[in-house]
Amino acid sequence: MGNRVTRDDFEWVYTEQPHTQRRKEILAKYPQIKTLMGPDPHLKWIVSGMVFMQLLACYLVKDLSWKWIFFWAYAFGGCINHSLTLAIHDISHNVAFGNKQTKWNRWFAVFANLPIGIPYSASFKKYHIDHHRYLGGDSLDVDIPTDFEGWFFCTPLRKLLWLFLQPLFYSLRPLYVNPKAITRMEIFNALVQFSVDLIIYYLWGLKPVIYLIAGTILCLGLHPISGHFIAEHYMFLKGYETYSYYGPLNWLTFNVGYHMEHHDFPSIPGCRLPMVKKIAAEYYDNLPHHQSWIRVLWDFVFDDSIGPYSRVKRLCKLAKES
Numbered sequence: 001m002g003n004r005v006t007r008d009d010f011e012w013v014y015t016e017q018p019h020t021q022r023r024k025e026i027l028a029k030y031p032q033i034k035t036l037m038g039p040d041p042h043l044k045w046i047v048s049g050m051v052f053m054q055l056l057a058c059y060l061v062k063d064l065s066w067k068w069i070f071f072w073a074y075a076f077g078g079c080i081n082h083s084l085t086l087a088i089h090d091i092s093h094n095v096a097f098g099n100k101q102t103k104w105n106r107w108f109a110v111f112a113n114l115p116i117g118i119p120y121s122a123s124f125k126k127y128h129i130d131h132h133r134y135l136g137g138d139s140l141d142v143d144i145p146t147d148f149e150g151w152f153f154c155t156p157l158r159k160l161l162w163l164f165l166q167p168l169f170y171s172l173r174p175l176y177v178n179p180k181a182i183t184r185m186e187i188f189n190a191l192v193q194f195s196v197d198l199i200i201y202y203l204w205g206l207k208p209v210i211y212l213i214a215g216t217i218l219c220l221g222l223h224p225i226s227g228h229f230i231a232e233h234y235m236f237l238k239g240y241e242t243y244s245y246y247g248p249l250n251w252l253t254f255n256v257g258y259h260m261e262h263h264d265f266p267s268i269p270g271c272r273l274p275m276v277k278k279i280a281a282e283y284y285d286n287l288p289h290h291q292s293w294i295r296v297l298w299d300f301v302f303d304d305s306i307g308p309y310s311r312v313k314r315l316c317k318l319a320k321e322s
Contacts, residue, residue, distance in 0.1 A: 010313040017135040019263040026280045039098040040269035047087045047112045054115035058208035073211050078219025081116050086253045092125040095269035110189050114196050117213035122189040137316035142174040150309035159301045167220040227293025230300050232259045234310045237288050241312035245290040
């Protein structure tokens, strides 16, 4: 994809994120893109089907041996759970029921969270807002690795371990980088999640609970779908901090691969992001993008010029809360 540079620190920039200006330009030239904003009427039904599919799987795996529990957790259940985390990502932008029904979106995200096994949705929304508002912001965007991660996970074996432990870093990093008070929604999320976990345990035993949680941990770690974590914002080319991927795995991930388009227009649901690219093709066709998430993971591990330090960072002023 071009010239790469070996890094021993983050790429510090002193400009605003590119998405703000590009959004203004595209909307000025193609105002019809505003019609793509708003809820996705199919999202709630797709997510509900995935949740009930996993509940059925819990019943089906209750008598399997442990080796098959972990096999199906990685090969099937974890893929659905990873997809549900990306549905929660979309729901966090209020595209399930619209901006006027924020509570319905939050409650539905808790419902989508159920097969994941661990409370996630409320905490994710709390920090994801900052990821968009302060992209690359020092001590504000918790999507960026810590200095320790950048310094330590710098060899192929260590980077492989870092990918495997990605769920751990994503859950613990916010508590260190930008701790926030626990909200009522997070408490509600936890109470509902652990109650359903206990019900599943009471009905069918421990194996279905392990199937759900193991699938989440394994498929958010070293897994082809997890290539999107690296593909989205790791600086494979100097000067570019967001990348899209237009391959077939978008079918399983609510088009999260259309990531430049998503950051330009966060209120447009994933199902309509390909239309953004089609309408404003001249803004996206010539930007660098990824062809394969598996190739992204391979390059991340074995290319010495890429690692946790390969991220753009900037100093951001806190926005005034409305």
